[in-house]
Amino acid sequence: MSFRANRPEGLEKSADYRVFAAVPGVETELYCAHAVVGNRFRDYAMSYEKMTFCSLDWDFSAPLVLTVKPNRPWKEVCIRPVHAGIPYTVEGDMIVIRLDKPQKFSLELDGDLYRNLFVYACLPAAVPEGENVRVFGPGVHEAGELLIGADETVYIDGDAVVYGYIWAKGDNIRITGHGVLSAAKENHDVNRHRVQLFHGDGCSGLRMDGIIMLDSPGWTLCLVRCRDVVITDLKQICFNPNSDGFDICSCENVRIDDCFVRNFDDNISIKAFSKDNMHILMENCILWADCAHNMLIGPESKREEENRFCHIYFRNIDVLEHKEYSEFFMGVMAIFCADLAEFYDIEWDGIRIERMTNGRIFDCNYVDAYAKTFGKSVRDVRMKNIDCAAPVLYKSRIKGMDETHTMNDFLLENFRIHGIPVSAEEPSFEIGAYVENLVIR
Numbered sequence: 279m280s281f282r283a284n285r286p287e288g289l290e291k292s293a294d295y296r297v298f299a300a301v302p303g304v305e306t307e308l309y310c311a312h313a314v315v316g317n318r319f320r321d322y323a324m325s326y327e328k329m330t331f332c333s334l335d336w337d338f339s340a341p342l343v344l345t346v347k348p349n350r351p352w353k354e355v356c357i358r359p360v361h362a363g364i365p366y367t368v369e370g371d372m373i374v375i376r377l378d379k380p381q382k383f384s385l386e387l388d389g390d391l392y393r394n395l396f397v398y399a400c401l402p403a404a405v406p407e408g409e410n411v412r413v414f415g416p417g418v419h420e421a422g423e424l425l426i427g428a429d430e431t432v433y434i435d436g437d438a439v440v441y442g443y444i445w446a447k448g449d450n451i452r453i454t455g456h457g458v459l460s461a462a463k464e465n466h467d468v469n470r471h472r473v474q475l476f477h478g479d480g481c482s483g484l485r486m487d488g489i490i491m492l493d494s495p496g497w498t499l500c501l502v503r504c505r506d507v508v509i510t511d512l513k514q515i516c517f518n519p520n521s522d523g524f525d526i527c528s529c530e531n532v533r534i535d536d537c538f539v540r541n542f543d544d545n546i547s548i549k550a551f552s553k554d555n556m557h558i559l560m561e562n563c564i565l566w567a568d569c570a571h572n573m574l575i576g577p578e579s580k581r582e583e584e585n586r587f588c589h590i591y592f593r594n595i596d597v598l599e600h601k602e603y604s605e606f607f608m609g610v611m612a613i614f615c616a617d618l619a620e621f622y623d624i625e626w627d628g629i630r631i632e633r634m635t636n637g638r639i640f641d642c643n644y645v646d647a648y649a650k651t652f653g654k655s656v657r658d659v660r661m662k663n664i665d666c667a668a669p670v671l672y673k674s675r676i677k678g679m680d681e682t683h684t685m686n687d688f689l690l691e692n693f694r695i696h697g698i699p700v701s702a703e704e705p706s707f708e709i710g711a712y713v714e715n716l717v718i719r
Contacts, residue, residue: 280335280336280337280402281299281301281304281334281337282334282336282402282436283306284308284309284333284334284335284436284437284456285309285416285436285437286309286311286436286437286439286457286458286490287309287437288417288438288439288441288458289313289439289458289492290311290312290328291309291310291311291312292310292312292328293349294310294328294330294348294349294395295310295332295346295348295395296310296347296349297310297332297345297346297395298344298347299334299336299342299343300342300343300344300345301336301340301342301343302340308332308333308334309332310330310331310332310395311330311331311332312328312329313328313329313330313331313396313492313493313515314328314329314462314515315327315392315517315540315542315568316517316518316519316568316569317392317568318542318568318569318603319603320603320636326517327392327393329392329395329396329515330393330394330395330396331395331396331398331490331513331515332398333397333399333400333436333490333513334399334400335401335402335403335436335456336380336399336400336401336402337401337402338377338378338379338380338401341376341377341378342376342377343374343375343376343377344374344375344376344377344397344399345372345374346372346373346374346375346395347371347372348371348373348387350387352371352387354387354388355368355373355385355386355387356386356389357375357383357385357386358383358384358386358596358598358632359383359564359596359598359630359632360632360667361596361630361632362381362383364377364381364383373385375397377399380399380400380401382396382397382398382400382513382564383396384396384566384598385397391633396513396515396538396540398456398490398513400456400511403436403454403455403456403487405433405455406431406433406452406454408431410429410430410431411430411431411432412426412430412431413435414432414433414434414435414438414457415435415437415438416435416438417438417439418438419438419440419442420441420442420463421440421441421442422442422443423442423443424440424442424443424444424445425445425447426444426446426447426448426451426453427446427447427448427451428447428448428450428451429449429451431451431453432444432452432454432455433455434453434454434456434457434458434459434489435455435456435457436455436456436457437457438457438458439457440457440459440460441463442461442463442464443459443461443464443473443474443475443476443477444475444477445479446476446477446479446481446484447478447479447480448481449481449482449483450482450483450484451478451481451483451484451485452485452486453476453485453486453487453489454485454486454487454488455488455489456488456489456490457489457490458489458490458491458492459475459476459489459491460492461473461475461492461493461494461495462493465495466495466518468518468519468520472495472496472518473495473496474494474495474496474498474499475491475493475494475495475497475498475499476499476500477497477502478499478500478501478502478504478507479502479503480502480503481501481504481505481507482504482506483506483507484504484506484507484508485507485508486507486508486509486510486512487508487509487511487512489512489513490512490513490514490515491512491514491516492515493515493516493518494514494516494518494521495518496518496520496521497522497525498522498523498539498541499512499514499524500522500524500527501525501526501527501529501532502527502528502529503527503552503553504529504532505529505530505531505532506530507532507533508533508535509524509532509534509535509537510535510536510537511536511537512534512537512538513537513539514537514538514539514540514541515540515541516540516542517542517568518542519542519543521541521542521543522541522543522544522545522547523541523543523545523546524539524545524546524547525546525547525549526546526548526549526555526558527550527551527555528549528550528553529558530554531556532557532558532559533559533561534546534559534560534563535559535561535562535563536562536563538563539563539564539565540567540598540599541566541568542567542570543567543569544573545565545566545567545571545572545573546560546572546573547571547578548574548576548587549576549578550578550579550581550585550617550619551578551579551580551581552581553585554585554586554587555587555588555590556586556588556589558589558590559592560573560591560592561591561592561593561594561595562593562595563594563595563596564596564598565595565597565598566597566598566599567599567602568599569601570607571600571602571607571609571611572597572600572610572611573592573595573611573612573626574609574612574614575587575590575613575614575621575624576613576614576619576621576653577615577616577617577645577646577647577648577649577653578617578648578649579616579617579618579619579649580649580650581617581618581619582618583618584620584654585618585619585620586619587619587621587622587624588621588623588624589623590623590625591624591626591627592611592625592626592627592629593625593626593627594627594628595626595628595629596630596632597610597630597633597634598632598633599632599633600631600634600635600636600668601634601635601636602637603636605672606647608636608638608672609637609638609639609640609641609674610631610634610637610639610640611626611629611640611641612643613641613643613656613659614641614644614645614647614653615642615643615652615653615654615655615656616644616645616646616647616649616650616651616652616653617649617650617653618651618654619653619654620653620654621653621655621656621657622657622658622659623658624658624659624660625660625661625662626660626661627662627663628662629661629663630667631664631665631666631667631668632667632668633668634668634669634670634671636671636672637671637672638671638672638673638675639664639666639670639695639706640676641674642656642659642675642676642677642685642688643677644677644678644683652679652683653683654683655683655686656685656686657685658687659685659687659688659689660688661688661689661690661691661693662689662691662692662693663691663692664692664693664694665697666695667697670695670706673707673708674706674707674708675707675708675710676688676707676708676709676716677709677712677713678710678713678714679712680712681712683712684712684713684714685710685712685714685716686714686715687714687715688713688715688716688717689719690717690718691717691718691719692719693718700718701718702716702718704718
């Protein structure tokens with residue numbers, strides 16, 4: 279059996295929760311740390327709150343029992359994603375949770391989204407061996423800019439907090455471990471230059487798994503002209519404007535799997551600055567956007583010649599929050615066609631929307647925002663097994679622009695709002711005049 283309570287003591291300890299873990303032969307208190315999240319109001323005013331997270335490693339050879347003791351009065355508790363069906367009982371002022379497998383979840387008291395608790399209960403992380411392995415062991419590391427080259431591995435121990443940011447360039451790079459990479463000490467002023475927490479430039483064979491990414495000043499994980507990338511089990515909590523979770527820019531063969539990300543801006547934004555985006559897969563992930571989209575394709579291409587966004591798939595995704603007060607940028611799912619781009623073979627399958635404080639389910643549109651001109655075409659888009667349990671405040675949209683800028687071959691299959699299958703007369707949908715071959719079944 280292998281159990282470990284990760285203790286990133288370089289982070290501010292939270293006073294909001296105490297969490298105790300028990301497996302056969304081990305009972306211990308977990309280290310609960312604060313993480314900053316952003317709350318944007320309808321008048322675009324901002325506040326910054328401190329939520330809590332904790333993490334542990336366990337091989338799940340036997341059940342794990344967590345006991346959560348909030349340090350404030352409460353009446354109701356919710357553990358999300360609801361779809362995960364995580365069992366719990368309330369015993370006095372404590373919540374007792376039983377886990378039989380690895381889980382990442384949010385515990386929320388009385389509907390409070392900003393003083394909630396994230397728990398990351400994961401399988402143990404192996405320590406890499408061999409040459410070109412850079413190890414950040416337990417404790418605090420003032421790393422600043424980390425330049426990572428070909429065939430290098432960075433391991434961040436579960437008890438480590440690395441203050442800095444990573445710039446990776448080269449093939450066969452790996453970033454692993456269950457520790458924290460934080461840019462909290464970098465500039466966050468939007469009027470000055472801001473770094474990205476992780477930037478991969480022209481990488482092939484990049485692997486990232488396990489780490490916790492906090493407080494990115496700008497884009498959190500950016501890939502530019504990369505190919506054959508696998509990202510698994512990442513956790514992100516970021517509060518700053520433009521703190522997109524994943525910015526996939528002109529990449530090919532990227533798989534993002536089993537990640538839990540909470541960002542102030544788009545959770546994933548797919549862009550094409552220098553070449554096509556092809557074969558992008560996000561699956562088995564939990565997404566929480568305090569502002570903007572959860573899954574956005576386009577509009578940013580900024581190319582003079584034609585380019586493609588194609589073979590892009592989202593599968594088995596839980597959306598815990600979508601909140602956006604600008605009507606233009608609403609949409610849990612969105613395609614913004616701009617800059618002479620072609621969009622085709624795009625699929626969302628198995629998307630569960632649990633909460634949508636303000637926004638719309640999807641938006642497929644021609645735009646010239648963040649672009650020089652409108653895009654070229656959108657076709658072969660499939661939305662299958664979509665389940666929205668949240669109130670729908672704004673209509674979803676599929677809108678062509680004119681006879682030469684149409685939306686073609688759209689399929690909405692097993693699309694449900696509050697458990698009710700939608701039809702062609704769905705009042706919460708706006709279907710434009712230049713939409714051809716739309717099928718709802």
